[in-house]
Amino acid sequence: MWGMTSGALTSLGYPIVEHTLDNGLRVISSPDHIAPSVAVNIWYDVGSRDEEQGRTGFAHLFEHVMFQGSAHVASGQHIALLQAAGAVVNATTWFDRTNYFETLPTGGLDLALWLEADRMATLLDALTQENLDNQREVVKEEKRQRYDNVPYGDVMELLNTLTFPPDHPYGHTTIGSMEDLDAATLEDVHGFFRRHYVPNNAILSIVGDVEADDAFERAETYFGHLPAGPKPPKPQAGPLEPLSGMPRAEASDKVPAEAVYFSWRLPARGGQDFDALDLAFSILGHGQTSRLHKQLVRGTEHAEGTGASTMGLIGGNSFGFSYARARDGVSPEQLEQEMVDLIDQLLSDGPTDEELRRAKAQFERHWLHELARVDSRADVLGEYATLHGDPNLINSRIADITAVDHGDIQSVMEQWLRPDQRATLIYRQEAS
Amino acid sequence: MREFLPRPTIAPAVVWAFPAPQRARLSNDIELMLFDLPGQHVISAHLVLDVPLNAEPRDIEGVATICARTLDEGTLRHNGEEFAELLETEGAGFGVDLSLSGTQIILDVPASHLDRALELFAEAVTQPSLADRDVNRHVQLRLAEIEQAHANPAHAASIAFRAAVFEEVKRAARMNGGEPETVSQVTPDTVGAFHLDHFGPAGATLILAGDFADDPIAVAERSLGSWRNDDQQRVTIEDPTPGPQRTLLIDRPGAVQADVRFGSFGIDRLDPRWAAISIASYAMGGAFLSRLNAVLREEKGYTYGVRMNFGPLRTGGSFAVQGSFRTEVVADALEISRDLIKVGSAPFTSQEVNDAVAFFAGVSPLRYATAEGVADQAATQALAGLPDDYVDRSLALLRSVTPEAATEAYSSVVHPDELTLVVVGDAERLADPIRALGFTDLEVRAPAPDQTKP
Numbered sequence: 001m002w003g004m005t006s007g008a009l010t011s012l013g014y015p016i017v018e019h020t021l022d023n024g025l026r027v028i029s030s031p032d033h034i035a036p037s038v039a040v041n042i043w044y045d046v047g048s049r050d051e052e053q054g055r056t057g058f059a060h061l062f063e064h065v066m067f068q069g070s071a072h073v074a075s076g077q078h079i080a081l082l083q084a085a086g087a088v089v090n091a092t093t094w095f096d097r098t099n100y101f102e103t104l105p106t107g108g109l110d111l112a113l114w115l116e117a118d119r120m121a122t123l124l125d126a127l128t129q130e131n132l133d134n135q136r137e138v139v140k141e142e143k144r145q146r147y148d149n150v151p152y153g154d155v156m157e158l159l160n161t162l163t164f165p166p167d168h169p170y171g172h173t174t175i176g177s178m179e180d181l182d183a184a185t186l187e188d189v190h191g192f193f194r195r196h197y198v199p200n201n202a203i204l205s206i207v208g209d210v211e212a213d214d215a216f217e218r219a220e221t222y223f224g225h226l227p228a229g230p231k232p233p234k235p236q237a238g239p240l241e242p243l244s245g246m247p248r249a250e251a252s253d254k255v256p257a258e259a260v261y262f263s264w265r266l267p268a269r270g271g272q273d274f275d276a277l278d279l280a281f282s283i284l285g286h287g288q289t290s291r292l293h294k295q296l297v298r299g300t301e302h303a304e305g306t307g308a309s310t311m312g313l314i315g316g317n318s319f320g321f322s323y324a325r326a327r328d329g330v331s332p333e334q335l336e337q338e339m340v341d342l343i344d345q346l347l348s349d350g351p352t353d354e355e356l357r358r359a360k361a362q363f364e365r366h367w368l369h370e371l372a373r374v375d376s377r378a379d380v381l382g383e384y385a386t387l388h389g390d391p392n393l394i395n396s397r398i399a400d401i402t403a404v405d406h407g408d409i410q411s412v413m414e415q416w417l418r419p420d421q422r423a424t425l426i427y428r429q430e431a432s
Numbered sequence: 433m434r435e436f437l438p439r440p441t442i443a444p445a446v447v448w449a450f451p452a453p454q455r456a457r458l459s460n461d462i463e464l465m466l467f468d469l470p471g472q473h474v475i476s477a478h479l480v481l482d483v484p485l486n487a488e489p490r491d492i493e494g495v496a497t498i499c500a501r502t503l504d505e506g507t508l509r510h511n512g513e514e515f516a517e518l519l520e521t522e523g524a525g526f527g528v529d530l531s532l533s534g535t536q537i538i539l540d541v542p543a544s545h546l547d548r549a550l551e552l553f554a555e556a557v558t559q560p561s562l563a564d565r566d567v568n569r570h571v572q573l574r575l576a577e578i579e580q581a582h583a584n585p586a587h588a589a590s591i592a593f594r595a596a597v598f599e600e601v602k603r604a605a606r607m608n609g610g611e612p613e614t615v616s617q618v619t620p621d622t623v624g625a626f627h628l629d630h631f632g633p634a635g636a637t638l639i640l641a642g643d644f645a646d647d648p649i650a651v652a653e654r655s656l657g658s659w660r661n662d663d664q665q666r667v668t669i670e671d672p673t674p675g676p677q678r679t680l681l682i683d684r685p686g687a688v689q690a691d692v693r694f695g696s697f698g699i700d701r702l703d704p705r706w707a708a709i710s711i712a713s714y715a716m717g718g719a720f721l722s723r724l725n726a727v728l729r730e731e732k733g734y735t736y737g738v739r740m741n742f743g744p745l746r747t748g749g750s751f752a753v754q755g756s757f758r759t760e761v762v763a764d765a766l767e768i769s770r771d772l773i774k775v776g777s778a779p780f781t782s783q784e785v786n787d788a789v790a791f792f793a794g795v796s797p798l799r800y801a802t803a804e805g806v807a808d809q810a811a812t813q814a815l816a817g818l819p820d821d822y823v824d825r826s827l828a829l830l831r832s833v834t835p836e837a838a839t840e841a842y843s844s845v846v847h848p849d850e851l852t853l854v855v856v857g858d859a860e861r862l863a864d865p866i867r868a869l870g871f872t873d874l875e876v877r878a879p880a881p882d883q884t885k886p
Contacts, residue, residue: 034471035801036446072436076730079720084787085442086794089720105794107443114440121436137733144689145736145756151583222437256579288504288516298513301569304576327572354517361523365542368474372802 012395014371016381017212019219023228024200027219028381028391029212032374038208039374040112041101042120043382045203046196048176049095049169049235049315057139057176058184060093062192064135066100067091071122075131078115085111088375093174096314099382103375106209110218117222120202123193129186136181143175151255152427159263159321162247162423169235169315198229203385207378239316240265242421252428257304257325260336261425262343264320266416269312270388275400276408277310277320277416282359283351284308284343285322289358291342292324302330302338314387320417332426344419350410363401448797450823451806453639456649458657460633465814466648467641467806475546475642476807477539479557479656480814482635484746485532486603486670488626493603494610495618495626498570500528500535502623505566507555512563515556524549526556530608533669533746533815540804543645547654554655562627564620574615578607582880585684585691586756589856591880593693596678596852597750604672604745632664637814642803671747673697678852679871683859683878690762690857694769695752699845700744701816707829708841709742714791715784715838716740716773717753723772724753732768734761740773746816751846759858763865766853770869774848779839789830796823 017029048059069075082089087104102112147153157173164171204223206215243265267273285292285308292306308322322343326335351359371377371394385391393400453465488495504519504526506512519526524541537557541549581587591607598605609615638656640648674697684690699705717724717740728738738755753773757765799805800823813822855862859876867874 032471035797036448037798037801072439076721076726080787081439083719083791086445086790086792088795088798103798105442105445105797107445108794110440111442114437118436134730134733138729138736141689141734141756141758142736144758145586149585149687149689149756151580254583256583257576287520289513289520294513297573298569301572304573325576327576354521358517358520361521362525365474365523365525365540368542369540369804372472372474372804373798374801375798 011399012371014377014395016391016395018391019216021199021220021224023224023226025219025223025226026203026385027216028203028205028385029210029215030205030207030377030381031211032207033209035374036106036209037103037374038106038109038206038210039101039103039378040109040116041099041205041207041375041378041382042116043203043386044098044196045201045386046098046232047094047096048172048174050196050232051172051176053167054180054183055188056172056180057174058180058188058192059098060174060176061136061139061181061184062189063091063093063098064139065127065132065189066119066123068131068135069126070119071125072118073115073126075126078119081115082108082112087112095170095174097383097386099379101375101379103208109206109210110222113218113222116204117226120197120199120223121226123197124190127186127189132184132186132189136184139181140178143178147175151253152259154251155261155425155427158249158251158425159261159319159423162249162425163243163263163265163319164240168240169237170313170317170319194229195232199223199226200228200231203382205378205381207381208374235315237316239268242416242418243423244420246420247423249424250426250428252430254430255427257327258332258429259323259325259427260332260339261427262322262339262422263425264416264422266310266318266320268314268316269318270314272400272404272408273412274310274312274318276404276412278312279356279359279363279401279404280346280351280409280413280417281308281310281320281322282362283355284346286359287362291346292322292339295342296324296335296338300338302327302335332428336424336426340419343417347413347417350406356406356409360401364398367397445793450796450800450809450821453810453820458633458638458653460657460659462633462656462659463637464649464652465637465639465810467639467803467810468644469641469803469806470643472642472803473543474803475541475543475640475644476803477541477550477553478639478807478811479537480637480639480811481535481537481631482666483535483630484667484669485530485608487630487667488603488610490614492614492617492622493606494574494615495622496535497530497609498567498574498615498618499562499623499626500530500537501570502562502566503528503537503556503560506561506563508559508561509555511561515552519549519552522549522552524552526553531815532604532608536811543643546644546648547646547651550651550655554659557631558656558659560627562620562624567618567620567623571615571618574609575612577609578612578615585687585689585856588682588880589691589693589754589854592680592682592856593695593752593852593854594750596675596680596854597695597697599673599675602672603670605675628661628663629665630667632661633659634664635666639807639810639814641807641810669746672745673748677850679874680854681859681863681866681874681876682854682856682880683876684857685860687759687858689756689758690855690862691756692762692766693752693754693854694766694851695750696847696851698742698744698749698751700747700749701818705841705844706744707826708833708837709845710792711785711788711830711833712780712838712842713740713742713751714788715780716842719787719791724769727768727772728755728765732761734758734765738769744816759861762855762857762862763869766866767869770848773846775839775842780835780842782835785833785835785838789833792830793827796827
C-alpha cells in the first residue's frame with residue numbers, strides 16, 4: 001500500500017480516479033474490495049462562512065431540510081429507505097462545508113445515488129412551511145442539547161467572537177443563534193438551495209466495492225441530466241493578520257471547574273505553515289507526553305485536564321486553541337500564567353527531536369486510521385478535493401508532515417504564536 | 433428535462449461472514465486470537481483480563497479503574513514520563529476500557545512497530561510502577577471527572593438510572609469508575625494490592641487484528657508469554673438483579689431541557705429472546721423513523737433525537753427510552769412515549785421486521801471491515817462469553833424473527849406501567865406536570881451533592 005524510505009512512510013498508494021460530468025459535478029472513485037460495502041459522500045462547497053448577516057445557523061438548518069423529502073421521496077424517507085438497505089446515514093455542517101453521506105452494501109449503491117440526485121434536483125418541490133418549522137424546532141433542540149444545557153457549552157461561540165470580527169465569515173458559530181433560526185423563511189431556503197446546491201458546487205466520492213468506470217457510469221445515470229448553475233462566489237475574506245491587542249473575555253456559570261482558554265488566528269490550511277503549526281499544537285497539548293499535560297496535569301498538578309489543537313479552515317485563516325481546567329484551589333490566573341510560560345518556552349526553544357518525532361508518529365497513525373475505512377476515506381477525498389482542489393493530496397499527507405522540520409516550526413510560531421497574539425477566555429464558577 | 437428515473441431496487445447482498453480467528457496459546461496459557469486482515473496497517477491489540485468489577489472491595493470501588501489508568505504512567509524498567517514517550521514514539525495509542533465483566537487494555541500501532549510497542553504494552557500491564565504520586569493524582573482526576581459527569585445532564589441521568597434499575601447492593605448499580613465516597617478511599621497500597629491479586633495470565637485473552645509484518649504468535653510470546661502471577665485470584669462475575677420501580681426527578685434549576693430515561697431491567701445476548709428484542713427495539717427506537725423518533729422528532733419537533741436502547745450485560749441488562757426535550761414539552765413527550773411503547777394494539781409489522789433485519793445485516797460488513805472493528809467485537813465476545821461465530825449466528829437468528837416473535841419478546845420484557853423514570857431538569861417547572869401524568873410516586877432530588885470537597 002505504501003513505499004518505504006529510510007524507515008518512514010512516504011507516500012500512500014490508495015487508488016484515486018476522477019471524472020467530471022458535463023454539468024460540473026466532480027466524481028471521485030477509490031475502489032477497495034475489503035468489504036462488500038460502498039461509501040457515497042457528497043461535499044457541497046457551502047458552510048456557515050457562506051451565511052448572510054442575520055441568518056447565522058442557516059446552512060445547518062438547511063442541512064436538516066435536505067432530509068425532509070424531494071419530488072419523489074417523502075419526508076424522512078431518505079434515511080428510512082437507506083437504513084432499510086443496510087446503510088449508516090448522516091450529514092454534517094461546518095464552517096467550510098456541508099457533507100451528506102451513506103455507507104451501505106454495494107447492492108444499494110443505485111438507491112443511494114438516486115436519493116442524493118433527487119434532492120439535488122428537486123428539493124424545493126417538496127418543501128413546505130410545516131417541514132421547515134418542524135426542523136427549526138429540531139435544530140433548536142440540538143442547540144439546547146449540545147450547547148445551551150451542558151457545562152462550557154458556549155465556549156466555542158465566545159472564542160469565535162474573540163478571534164474574528166463579527167462580520168467575518170468565521171465570526172459566528174455553525175449552530176448560530178435562536179433569533180436567526182427563528183427569522184429563517186421559506187424564501188431563504190429557496191434562495192440558498194438555488195445558489196449553493198448545484199452539481200458544479202459539489203464533489204461526489206464513491207469509495208469501496210465498485211470499480212471506477214462503473215462508479216462514473218452510475219453517477220452519469222443519476223446526476224448527468226441535472227443542470228449546472230452559476231458557480232456561487234465564495235466569501236471574500238482575505239487572510240487576516242495574527243490577533244493583536246490581546247482580547248480577553250470572562251464567562252461564569254455553574255461549572256465543576258474553572259478553566260482558561262486561549263485562541264489564535266492561524267494561516268489557512270493547505271500549506272507547510274499550517275502543517276508546522278499543527279505539529280506545534282500537537283506538541284503543546286495533544287496526549288500524555290504533551291508539554292501542557294506533563295507540566296500542568298502531572299507536574300504541578302494544577303490542572304485536571306489540558307489540550308491544544310488547530311482547527312484547519314480554508315477561508316484566509318484557521319483557528320488554534322488551547323485550554324486547561326483548574327484543580328480545586330488553583331486560580332485561573334495562576335493557570336493562565338503557567339500556560340503562557342509553557343507556550344513561550346516552546347516558542348523560544350522549539351520542540352525537541354523526540355517531541356517532533358512523536359508528533360509525526362501520532363499523525364501517521366491517525367491518518368492511517370482515517371484512510372482505513374471506506375467511509376472516512378470518502379470524506380477526506382471530498383474534503384481535499386473541495387478545499388484544496390486535489391484529492392490525490394491524501395496520499396502524500398504523511399510525506400508532507402514528515403517534511404516539516406524544527407526550523408519550519410520555530411519560524412511559523414514566531415509569526416503566529418508570539419505572546420501578544422492570543423485571545424484569552426477565563427471561565428469562572430458561578431457562586432451557588 | 434427528461435423523465436426522472438424510477439427508484440432503483442436493491443441488489444441482493446453478497447454472502448458475508450465475520451472473520452474467523454486463528455487461536456493459539458502462549459506458554460503461560462494466555463489465549464491468543466489472531467485476525468489476519470490484509471490491508472489493515474494499523475494493528476489493534478486488546479488484552480482482555482477476566483477481572484469483573486465485583487472483584488473490587490466494596491469500600492474502595494474505583495480501584496480497578498485507578499489501577500488501569502495508572503498502568504502507563506511508568507514501569508519498573510522505564511520510569512515516569514519516559515514510558516509514555518517511548519510508546520508514543522512508536523506511533524502507538526494506549527487505552528483501557530473497564531466494564532462490569534472485565535478489563536481491556538488496548539493498543540493501536542502501525543504494523544511495522546508492533547513488536548516494540550507490544551513489548552512496552554506488556555511492561556505496562558505486568559510491571560507497572562503504580563507510584564504513589566501517580567495513583568493519588570488519578571484518584572483526584574477521577575473525582576474531578578465525576579463532578580464533570582454530574583454537571584452534564586445526560587450523564588447525570590444515566591448515573592441515576594443505573595442506580596435505580598439495578599438492585600443497590602449490586603456493583604452494576606454504581607458507576608464503573610466508582611462513586612466519590614469509595615474512589616476517595618483508594619490509595620497506592622490498595623491499587624498495588626489489586627494489581628497483584630487480579631492482574632495475571634489466567635483467564636486472559638490477547639486479541640491481535642491487522643496486517644502483520646512479523647509472525648504475530650512469536651511477537652505475542654516474546655512480550656507476554658513469560659508473564660506469571662502465582663498469587664492471581666479469580667473472581668466469579670456477579671449477576672445483577674433488578675431494583676424496585678422508581679420515579680425520580682433530579683433538579684437542575686433553570687435548565688432549558690430535561691434529560692429522560694424511562695426503562696427497566698433487561699436481558700442479555702444469550703437470552704433466547706435476544707434476536708427478537710433487537711428487532712423490536714430497532715423498530716421502536718433505533719431506526720430514524722422508529723415509532724418514537726418519527727413522532728417526537730419528525731412530527732412534533734420535541735427533540736433532536738429519541739432512542740430506545742437495550743444494554744446487555746453478561747447476564748441481564750437494562751433498557752430505556754432516552755432523549756432530551758425542551759422543558760415546556762417534557763410532560764407531553766413522556767405521555768406520548770408511554771403510549772407509543774405499548775404494542776398491545778399495534779404489534780410489530782413485517783415491514784418493520786424486514787427493515788430491521790436489512791439494517792443489521794447491511795451494516796455488519798462495514799463495521800467489521802477494519803482491524804479496530806474486528807478486535808473490538810472479538811473483545812466484546814470474550815467478555816460476554818460468546819462463540820467466535822457469534823456475529824454470523826446472530827445474523828441468522830435475526831433473519832428468523834417473525835413479527836409475532838418480536839411483539840411477544842418485547843411484551844415479555846417491556847412492561848410500560850412498571851418502568852423506572854429518571855428526569856434531570858428544572859424541578860420547579862416539571863414536578864407538577866409529571867405528577868399529573870400519574871407518576872404520583874415522584875421523588876424530587878437536589879442535584880448530586882459535591883461530595884469531594886470539604
